[in-house]
Amino acid sequence: MQTGEMVKEMSVEELTKLYRQMVLIRRFEEKTNEMYHAGHIGGYCHLYIGEEAVAVGALNALQPSDYVIGAYRDHGHAIVKGCEPKHVMAELFGKATGVSKGKGGSMHMFNREKRFLGGDGIVAGELPIAVGLAYSIEYRGGDEVVLCFFGDGAVNEGGFHEALNLASLWNLPVIFLCENNLWGMGTPVSKASCSIELTERASCYCMRLGKVDGMDVLAVLDTTRRAVKYCRNTRKPTFIEAVTQRFVGHSVSDPQIYRSKDEVAKARQRDPIDTLKNQLIGEGVKRPDELEAIDEDAQREVDDAVEFAMQSPFPDADELCSDVMDTEYFSAETK
Amino acid sequence: MQTGEMVKEMSVEELTKLYRQMVLIRRFEEKTNEMYHAGHIGGYCHLYIGEEAVAVGALNALQPSDYVIGAYRDHGHAIVKGCEPKHVMAELFGKATGVSKGKGGSMHMFNREKRFLGGDGIVAGELPIAVGLAYSIEYRGGDEVVLCFFGDGAVNEGGFHEALNLASLWNLPVIFLCENNLWGMGTPVSKASCSIELTERASCYCMRLGKVDGMDVLAVLDTTRRAVKYCRNTRKPTFIEAVTQRFVGHSVSDPQIYRSKDEVAKARQRDPIDTLKNQLIGEGVKRPDELEAIDEDAQREVDDAVEFAMQSPFPDADELCSDVMDTEYFSAETK
Amino acid sequence: MPTLTYAKALNQALIEEMERDDSVFVCGEEVAKWGGSFTVTMGLLDRFGEKRVRDTPISEEGIVGLGIGAAMAGLKPVVEIMTVNFIMLAMDQIVNHMAKLRYMSGGQVTVPLVIRTPGGGGLQMGSQHSQSLESMFVHVPGLVVMAPSNPYDAKGMLKTAIRDNNPVLFIEHESIYNTKSEVPEDEYFVPIGKADVKRQGDDITIIGHLKMVNVALEAAERLESEHGISAEVIDPRTLAPLDTQTLVQSVKKTGKAVIVQECWPHCSVGTDMACTIMSEAFDYLDAPVKVISSANCPFPYSRQLEQMALPNVGTVIDAVKQMLGK
Amino acid sequence: MPTLTYAKALNQALIEEMERDDSVFVCGEEVAKWGGSFTVTMGLLDRFGEKRVRDTPISEEGIVGLGIGAAMAGLKPVVEIMTVNFIMLAMDQIVNHMAKLRYMSGGQVTVPLVIRTPGGGGLQMGSQHSQSLESMFVHVPGLVVMAPSNPYDAKGMLKTAIRDNNPVLFIEHESIYNTKSEVPEDEYFVPIGKADVKRQGDDITIIGHLKMVNVALEAAERLESEHGISAEVIDPRTLAPLDTQTLVQSVKKTGKAVIVQECWPHCSVGTDMACTIMSEAFDYLDAPVKVISSANCPFPYSRQLEQMALPNVGTVIDAVKQMLGK
Ligand SMILES: Cc1ncc(C[n+]2csc(CCOP(=O)(O)OP(=O)(O)O)c2C)c(N)n1
Ligand SMILES: Cc1ncc(C[n+]2csc(CCOP(=O)(O)OP(=O)(O)O)c2C)c(N)n1
Ligand SMILES: [Mg+2]
Numbered sequence A, B: 001m002q003t004g005e006m007v008k009e010m011s012v013e014e015l016t017k018l019y020r021q022m023v024l025i026r027r028f029e030e031k032t033n034e035m036y037h038a039g040h041i042g043g044y045c046h047l048y049i050g051e052e053a054v055a056v057g058a059l060n061a062l063q064p065s066d067y068v069i070g071a072y073r074d075h076g077h078a079i080v081k082g083c084e085p086k087h088v089m090a091e092l093f094g095k096a097t098g099v100s101k102g103k104g105g106s107m108h109m110f111n112r113e114k115r116f117l118g119g120d121g122i123v124a125g126e127l128p129i130a131v132g133l134a135y136s137i138e139y140r141g142g143d144e145v146v147l148c149f150f151g152d153g154a155v156n157e158g159g160f161h162e163a164l165n166l167a168s169l170w171n172l173p174v175i176f177l178c179e180n181n182l183w184g185m186g187t188p189v190s191k192a193s194c195s196i197e198l199t200e201r202a203s204c205y206c207m208r209l210g211k212v213d214g215m216d217v218l219a220v221l222d223t224t225r226r227a228v229k230y231c232r233n234t235r236k237p238t239f240i241e242a243v244t245q246r247f248v249g250h251s252v253s254d255p256q257i258y259r260s261k262d263e264v265a266k267a268r269q270r271d272p273i274d275t276l277k278n279q280l281i282g283e284g285v286k287r288p289d290e291l292e293a294i295d296e297d298a299q300r301e302v303d304d305a306v307e308f309a310m311q312s313p314f315p316d317a318d319e320l321c322s323d324v325m326d327t328e329y330f331s332a333e334t335k
Numbered sequence C, D: 001m002p003t004l005t006y007a008k009a010l011n012q013a014l015i016e017e018m019e020r021d022d023s024v025f026v027c028g029e030e031v032a033k034w035g036g037s038f039t040v041t042m043g044l045l046d047r048f049g050e051k052r053v054r055d056t057p058i059s060e061e062g063i064v065g066l067g068i069g070a071a072m073a074g075l076k077p078v079v080e081i082m083t084v085n086f087i088m089l090a091m092d093q094i095v096n097h098m099a100k101l102r103y104m105s106g107g108q109v110t111v112p113l114v115i116r117t118p119g120g121g122g123l124q125m126g127s128q129h130s131q132s133l134e135s136m137f138v139h140v141p142g143l144v145v146m147a148p149s150n151p152y153d154a155k156g157m158l159k160t161a162i163r164d165n166n167p168v169l170f171i172e173h174e175s176i177y178n179t180k181s182e183v184p185e186d187e188y189f190v191p192i193g194k195a196d197v198k199r200q201g202d203d204i205t206i207i208g209h210l211k212m213v214n215v216a217l218e219a220a221e222r223l224e225s226e227h228g229i230s231a232e233v234i235d236p237r238t239l240a241p242l243d244t245q246t247l248v249q250s251v252k253k254t255g256k257a258v259i260v261q262e263c264w265p266h267c268s269v270g271t272d273m274a275c276t277i278m279s280e281a282f283d284y285l286d287a288p289v290k291v292i293s294s295a296n297c298p299f300p301y302s303r304q305l306e307q308m309a310l311p312n313v314g315t316v317i318d319a320v321k322q323m324l325g326k
């Protein structure tokens, strides 16, 4: 479907939601960057600025009971899948009110209730796990699907290969969504993958392949919706490559010596938020001032999130060694 | 090329060599089985009976300076690449005169001088190493190639994926030769791989693919020769699937409950040794009695190998902890 | 009481737990049609069907990940890794995922996955197929590590492992699958974290796990009959969390300890237990705890060499005699 | 003498060895253009070109295998694994290949491969990025394991590692790359298997490696100035093979030892050294050797929690004072 048509067919609420979520992520990440440099956030911190259309488009194709798992660049995915920004921000601050009680950090956002099963800091580590989530669905005869995000760099890990073969062999409902932002740290796809067409790299697993412009939220939504429908109906896996751009460094402390300012400037000309904004205004769905109000509202939510994170307590000392194991080991008496 | 034509074009010596090597492996493996059950050989022991045409055909396409590395079903490969049968048998007996001093065993035949770099007991473990061997060739600007053998089961390991991508990405001269004997232990290819066409599984690595009847030694020779030529000239990797059959169990102690006697009987009708024998006789290259003489000679060599192994001493006790490290660590004085 | 092999006892545990709880399933290389390389899963495919007893491709990383994901979603997978040697391919999933997901998610996610895998040497399998790698798992917080030495424990421990809510590395031993012992017909469980005093004694404590329990017991019998030495033999059974108390108590009583393991010496279960005992029973010890391990080299193929590489009854007896000055 | 950072000292070692020997090459994720995640390989690409300084795909198993193969064929690869956490993906190549090829081939094959990789915590990297996993490598026979604590050792040890004929795991520490010390301009080497007494003392021996050497030294200074306690500080530098003699000699002199490590407690370098010392200096010890480790849990992200998880100067001082009854 042309995304212009989609704007005409979708409800104002739906469209507004996509816009708001992208803006919310953008503001959230900008603030995260600020808070990192102000010393409130530590460790590795990977921002999603520029790539918002992928998570927003893809996750809006799901039903709430579908599982989601992804990589370490996960703030946006966590928020769209249902974590409150304040709990994500509190996690970044290492506070007890964070989604993972402050123990996980930037790369390990979790919300089990919302079926967001993390953030994974090991490149491609989440793919075999996604296959297991899907196995559980088939095992129980459910109709859910699993949406698994990973980067272009993950395609070269052995775990990618084992996971795609298993999912295909056993007909498991996983949507493997490769967020191809053209770089894995400072390595371009061409220096990491024998083919720069990542759909080609997935072409040997006998599964349906798709490629989409990851800078166009409606295109991502449309493509993912089809994939989800296919997956839900056939119970087979599919692979989608979403070509996107990160407008910022690999992490907050990346000086980006490996790519030109020009490349980034060019990428920014296709800002996914602007694209949708123009469509919404152009098609008369929203007025500029209405969108501005949304922007402000998102900014407020992010500011509130920071306030919440600031006010929240750090974890108690006894949290250090809790959640390691269920120390109530099974015993015959507890039967 | 039709293999019938090859018989006409090749020299008697070449053809005889192929025949003799296949027979030698067959007799060697039969004797190995006997010696295993007589208690002279222990551990895991995987025979190559039925698959001889693959190693013999492929290895005869190489020049001596080319590297070879393979899996645990390696007696035949070791012999064709230049290990003396008596040293291979002695290795099986765990004797000090074995190719690996009795420390390696059935799965770990090595002959560094002949550039046979093992036998590997980890499924797909040899593939990344093969890539490293090839890297060393390119690094030095040599013209050698690497021939790397592995089974159909190895295709589903992550190491396969990483190795093929690397070799393709960096243009390294490796011939990846998949010995598809249709089974990985008791698992048929269809239960392990999303596609039963293993060339399809290798189709995403942007390398030349080939498939060959692994029960026809001349076909294997021809296909591998082309691959070696391509590889030597272009310095790029290639993938060959040789479809073959093991006439016996996965290892000497496999009762084969997973496949029918019928399947095995049918496979035996295409015995690669008989096929070549018929071609040689049919084309008047050799008379039956000449071939019988070769058979007897091979049998004698195997009997001598057993005699040699029997007579050889076990390793000395101090061999236990030698060859672990080079204990002459580098120090400034040794500069 | 019926007598069962170690393999059969494990098989019974699987059957009982699978009958009781639909969410328990088994997967791994050759577990279904073949019945498991060591026959532990024999008959399960016919009984429970392919959904619950599944042959996998040779993809160790993939199938451990599969087990983790399924466990996170509430199933109770029992993944077999054919031997512990191959688990090196799944270390990332085990160390960076299975052991940490609960913690990293602030307790939201649980991973009630059991990985069954046998190790050990003595069968001339060579360097890549003879290892005892349990020490690596004991090193990593977040994992329960169990290692039964006999059919009774095997069954009771596997049932507990499956019922427990934690990730469990369940280590078996390749050369004791055919050893037999009495196994009750009534349901029973062996608790996590509880060592077992396999033999009472006063003069010295001998500690071992897996096959080395048998070695220790045989050594103890001969020490008694041939040398009049009364050895206590303890099998920790669970290696993590370790039942330090039982070990230390015994050593406080005997004042001497020998630990025997098939692991390599360094950074091992054996030296770790020795360190704990020497720390906690320091004033009770007449001599340092002696740790007998496999030789510090890859395992050789050749039979005699391999036998030299492994601890045996003789080496245990010698160590005890030396310690007691006999 | 010029003062260099730990990162720069390593960088110099690489440059010197690469200039000397054409067969030395570097590869790994982000080692070329980026100059290494921690700047250790900065400038090498320009100097030596892409053949010798090569960015790889994210394929840890593949690139360790690549290094093994190249080393078997006579090259001298220095493979960087970005952090030790990711090495779990290459464990099979390390444990089942790199460490065993020499032995399994009866001594024919040598694997002069150096794997450089940093570990350690304290930077809020979270559970999957803060580990100290060197104990796993020390467990496995066939590997040299080196772990320098300062720029001088870093340079001299890396040069030795490259020249040596054995497979070497060369463990660095993420949070000391910017620490500085004097590094001679003339060529020098630090030998394998030689501990270094970083500070002389009489009352107690403190042993640590990597960053914990700095912690131990600071604790020793404060123990001296604030409590009049004279602590000897030893850095084993090579963890395998361990310089047992130097450790034991010191403890025989002081009669007391504290070991401090960032590793987790069980089956670790620390408890292993403690076991060795308690065995070999049993009669000289006034108290059991105390091992201070990271908390037995995955590393938490939150700063305060993480700081609690790690040993620090205070915990060392407390342990020493307690041991000396002060
Ligand atoms: C197994 C593993 N190897 C290396 C790293 C270090 N690392 C972190 S992010 C990254 C690049 C990943 O690139 P890509 O998959 O394209 O994701 P992106 O960062 O572009 O979103 C690397 C190499 C890691 N986290 N895990
Ligand atoms: C990593 C690993 N996993 C499992 C095994 C156990 N195993 C030994 S052989 C084998 C089957 C391999 O099949 P294939 O690759 O087709 O080779 P074939 O035996 O048919 O020659 C398995 C699973 C192993 N050796 N290594
Ligand atoms: Mg990327």
Ligand SMILES: [Mg+2]
Pocket (backbone or CB within 6 Å): B151, B152, B153, B179, B180, B181, B182, B183, B184, B185
């Ligand atoms: Mg096969």
